[in-house]
Amino acid sequence: MSFHEKSAWVMGLIMVAGMAFYFRTVAAMSEGLDAVAPPVLPLVIVYVVVIVVLSIIGHILIAFSKPSEADGAMDERDKLVAARAGNIAGLVLGVGLISALGIYLFTYDGNQLFHAAFGVLMISQLAEYAARIVYYRAGV
Amino acid sequence: MAKRPPITNRVKELREAHGAMSQAALGEAIGVTRQTIIAIEQGRYSPSLESAFRISRVFGVGLEDVFGWAGD
Structure with a gap:
């Protein structure tokens, strides 16, 4: 398994953990309220910091597992995989954001719109890493 | 999706x-x-x-000696 495929696995798992953390926290904050809890800056900051720290730790561990491949730049296959996965992520992001905006037009719930847009960003990233893994495994 | x-190839055979x-x-x-x-x-x-040309040059053979079309 190449460094970039391992990286996709690590980032995918981190994104799943990050999504679970964010939406469990929002759900807990919304308990007792009649609506979705408003977005709060500290939660977003904690989410971003945790994702960055975990991704650094993850990539250090990958590098230690095979130091000879750690500094390898993307070759032509890696670039093709990244481009095709990026296309899928862009599609997911576009459809997701349009859906979130469409729902807003019916609910006028700005808090829900923020969480939905933030969630779509996470899902599109997750889709990109998942697509990379599929392309690496099944062929591109 | 994938x-x-x-395209077939003889890369492993030529490498060995x-x-x-x-x-x-x-x-x-x-x-x-x-x-x-x-x-x-x-x-x-x-x-x-x-890369296909580079591979064939490493082995000193023509491109079609390394790569082929499935079914041909």
Whole structure:
């Protein structure tokens, strides 16, 4: 398994953990309220910091597992995989954001719109890493 | 989503015929990773035209001696 495929696995798992953390926290904050809890800056900051720290730790561990491949730049296959996965992520992001905006037009719930847009960003990233893994495994 | 390319190759056979050249050595010679050579040999990836030429030049044979079209 190449460094970039391992990286996709690590980032995918981190994104799943990050999504679970964010939406469990929002759900807990919304308990007792009649609506979705408003977005709060500290939660977003904690989410971003945790994702960055975990991704650094993850990539250090990958590098230690095979130091000879750690500094390898993307070759032509890696670039093709990244481009095709990026296309899928862009599609997911576009459809997701349009859906979130469409729902807003019916609910006028700005808090829900923020969480939905933030969630779509996470899902599109997750889709990109998942697509990379599929392309690496099944062929591109 | 990930359809296998209809291109066959003799990379593994030629590599073994050239003093059992390793996948890593071939990858280094043409500027790709060992994993990409593995993917080419397993038919999961068709190299760019430039890499295909580089591979054939490493083995000192023509392009069509290395790559072919499935079914031909």
